[in-house]
Amino acid sequence: MHRRSFIAWAASALAFPGGRAFAVAPAKMTVYKDPNCGCCHEWSKAMAAAGFSVDARDTDDLAAVKARLGVPVDLEGCHTAVVEEYYLEGHVPLEAVQRLLRERPPVRGLAVPGMPPGSLGMGDDQQASFDVYAIPSGTATPYVFMEVRPRKG
Numbered sequence: 001m002h003r004r005s006f007i008a009w010a011a012s013a014l015a016f017p018g019g020r021a022f023a024v025a026p027a028k029m030t031v032y033k034d035p036n037c038g039c040c041h042e043w044s045k046a047m048a049a050a051g052f053s054v055d056a057r058d059t060d061d062l063a064a065v066k067a068r069l070g071v072p073v074d075l076e077g078c079h080t081a082v083v084e085e086y087y088l089e090g091h092v093p094l095e096a097v098q099r100l101l102r103e104r105p106p107v108r109g110l111a112v113p114g115m116p117p118g119s120l121g122m123g124d125d126q127q128a129s130f131d132v133y134a135i136p137s138g139t140a141t142p143y144v145f146m147e148v149r150p151r152k153g
Contacts, residue, residue, distance in 0.1 A: 026053045027101065029088075032065045033058060033079040040079040043091055043121030050094050052083065075111040075133055075142060078121075086110070089135075091119035096132045096146045107134045110145055119148070126151050 029047055033040035035058035048054040059065060065080050069087045077090015086100060087109035096110055111133045112119060118128025127150045134145035 026051045027083055028053045029081050029083040031056045031079060031081040032062060034062065037078065039115065039121040046094060046120055070108060071111065072135060072142065075113045077112050078115050091116060091121050092132055093120050093148060105134060107136050109135050111135060
């Protein structure tokens with residue numbers, strides 16, 4: 001194999017592992033949060049550590065952000081993030097975000113209502129138990145997208 005052919009082959013193998021292209025730039029995520037909330041900061045740090053380009057924006061009017069995005073009041077969480085065309089409400093776990101971006105279901109976003117103990121940013125406890133809801137477009141009813149349950153040891 002000639003040197004140039006090998007270099008071209010190696011470059012294409014790195015660019016298309018498993019036959020699929022991967023994004024060079026990290027997905028951009030904007031996180032709207034209360035300036036005094038530590039758990040929002042921890043959640044944002046975890047997203048950044050996972051490779052997202054996080055723009056954390058402090059706001060004193062989270063209700064306006066949630067209303068603009070159409071977050072159902074009964075599914076509101078601590079903070080609101082936007083990644084690509086989706087919103088992430090509350091302490092949505094990394095695995096759910098990755099699945100959302102991989103599968104791209106026809107939803108407006110994901111939500112973890114309230115501030116469940118052990119959720120990402122709230123201690124990430126092995127005993128966490130909560131549901132992640134998908135909020136479909138239109139008038140369809142939200143449904144459980146992912147269940148988070150205690151890990152069996």
